[in-house]
Amino acid sequence: ELVAALEQLQASRLPALSGKTVLITAGPTREAIDPVRFLSNHSSGKMGFALAEAAAKAGARVQLVTGPVNLATPAGVERIDVQSAQQMHTAVMQRASAADIFIGCAAVADYRVAEVAEQKMKKTSSNDELTLTLVKNPDIIADVAALTYQRPFTVGFAAETENLANYAKDKLQRKKLDLICANDVSSKEQGFHSEHNAITAYWQGGELALERQPKISIAHAIIELIANKLTQKRQ
Amino acid sequence: ELVAALEQLQASRLPALSGKTVLITAGPTREAIDPVRFLSNHSSGKMGFALAEAAAKAGARVQLVTGPVNLATPAGVERIDVQSAQQMHTAVMQRASAADIFIGCAAVADYRVAEVAEQKMKKTSSNDELTLTLVKNPDIIADVAALTYQRPFTVGFAAETENLANYAKDKLQRKKLDLICANDVSSKEQGFHSEHNAITAYWQGGELALERQPKISIAHAIIELIANKLTQKRQ
Numbered sequence: 001e002l003v004a005a006l007e008q009l010q011a012s013r014l015p016a017l018s019g020k021t022v023l024i025t026a027g028p029t030r031e032a033i034d035p036v037r038f039l040s041n042h043s044s045g046k047m048g049f050a051l052a053e054a055a056a057k058a059g060a061r062v063q064l065v066t067g068p069v070n071l072a073t074p075a076g077v078e079r080i081d082v083q084s085a086q087q088m089h090t091a092v093m094q095r096a097s098a099a100d101i102f103i104g105c106a107a108v109a110d111y112r113v114a115e116v117a118e119q120k121m122k123k124t125s126s127n128d129e130l131t132l133t134l135v136k137n138p139d140i141i142a143d144v145a146a147l148t149y150q151r152p153f154t155v156g157f158a159a160e161t162e163n164l165a166n167y168a169k170d171k172l173q174r175k176k177l178d179l180i181c182a183n184d185v186s187s188k189e190q191g192f193h194s195e196h197n198a199i200t201a202y203w204q205g206g207e208l209a210l211e212r213q214p215k216i217s218i219a220h221a222i223i224e225l226i227a228n229k230l231t232q233k234r235q
Numbered sequence: 236e237l238v239a240a241l242e243q244l245q246a247s248r249l250p251a252l253s254g255k256t257v258l259i260t261a262g263p264t265r266e267a268i269d270p271v272r273f274l275s276n277h278s279s280g281k282m283g284f285a286l287a288e289a290a291a292k293a294g295a296r297v298q299l300v301t302g303p304v305n306l307a308t309p310a311g312v313e314r315i316d317v318q319s320a321q322q323m324h325t326a327v328m329q330r331a332s333a334a335d336i337f338i339g340c341a342a343v344a345d346y347r348v349a350e351v352a353e354q355k356m357k358k359t360s361s362n363d364e365l366t367l368t369l370v371k372n373p374d375i376i377a378d379v380a381a382l383t384y385q386r387p388f389t390v391g392f393a394a395e396t397e398n399l400a401n402y403a404k405d406k407l408q409r410k411k412l413d414l415i416c417a418n419d420v421s422s423k424e425q426g427f428h429s430e431h432n433a434i435t436a437y438w439q440g441g442e443l444a445l446e447r448q449p450k451i452s453i454a455h456a457i458i459e460l461i462a463n464k465l466t467q468k469r470q
Binding site for chain 1: 270273275342355365367
């Protein structure tokens with residue numbers, strides 16, 4: 001299965017995404033607590049930006065919706081900057097139906113603060129403990145995958161610290177994705193701020209393991225895999 | 236009062252901090268929720284780094300304890316990287332008594348998560364709401380100001396979105412600081428990620444207003460003010 005997929009990849013021509021529109025999310029989101037404080041996560045955006053670069057090099061029109069990161073926009077990529085999960089959701093849903101491929105690579109905050117304070121919250125000697133009530137954010141990738149009209153080929157990411165394969169396969173089914181890329185973020189050698197990554201991609205009836213290598217070469221392999229799947233779908 | 240302080244500043248020679256050790260904190264802190272998520276704030280670290288640069292140029296030995304920022308270390312400055320408020324507290328208290336001047340410019344998180352999850356927390360369909368219990372972090376600047384033996388000249392910062400002057404003067408008294416620099420972070424024109432700032436410095440019986448200008452020139456003015464105050468103290 002795996003060997004067959006690899007051989008198929010190696011035998012394939014250069015990925016041909018010309019004429020295709022690829023919508024990608026990258027980076028973390030920031031969920032405001034007050035004008036000064038926020039909730040976020042350790043995503044650097046590097047994997048999403050590498051995917052945008054690889055898709056652009058494969059000839060696609062690329063739109064990159066990104067949370068706050070410190071990265072230069074790859075050549076030829078249209079960048080849309082957002083902060084919160086709700087802003088990212090809006091930016092994505094406006095563009096999803098016009099895209100052929102959606103890659104949800106951002107580490108979207110699952111929860112946001114229920115009530116954002118308009119002024120900076122004060123620490124007082126009385127409140128030694130503080131309770132923050134969080135509510136669920138919209139599920140961007142599930143909403144894209146659930147589109148019934150002009151649904152793009154939908155690729156998700158699973159960044160986990162344990163039970164990676166099981167969780168990724170469950171997410172593939174549950175969110176009705178076409179492909180999911182799983183990476184273990186418990187190691188400092190890969191994921192998040194690292195320049196390297198190791199990813200296993202799962203789809204219905206197959207998987208492809210990409211060993212630890214630079215994020216840009218992982219990105220080229222994923223874009224190639226997606227292009228192959230699109231071709232198969234059309235046949 | 237203010238005019239006198241300004242004239243005194245202008246009349247003074249170049250700040251002479253040679254032979255002095257200056258300990259500075261900068262940037263935000265990050266408080267882990269789990270291996271992936273954290274609480275933080277919008278501090279860019281620019282003001283603290285500018286102060287470190289200005290102090291080094293004034294001839295001081297400078298130690299800069301900084302949270303996660305995307306800034307180059309100024310020439311001749313010793314940099315100590317930390318993540319959490321507790322780590323910053325430890326790094327500062329180890330060095331405070333050996334410092335002549337302490338400038339607490341970091342935006343230290345007032346609260347941290349009571350129990351940090353060892354594995355990434357899972358979003359399940361059952362928990363639409365999540366409660367995060369926060370506990371108070373140590374108060375770094377108050378702990379430095381409260382030193383009874385080898386206490387450095389202690390300078391604080393107050394970043395507020397309202398009632399700035401009142402809050403800053405209250406903080407000066409309450410935490411027994413020698414000087415406090417107040418800046419309004421409600422405007423996008425100054426503070427946090429901006430290259431500019433506008434600050435009013437308060438001390439017992441005086442204040443100095445520094446109008447909107449590049450952070451590095453604000454930093455030189457503050458270092459000059461501190462050097463003057465140190466000289467007065469010795470006399």
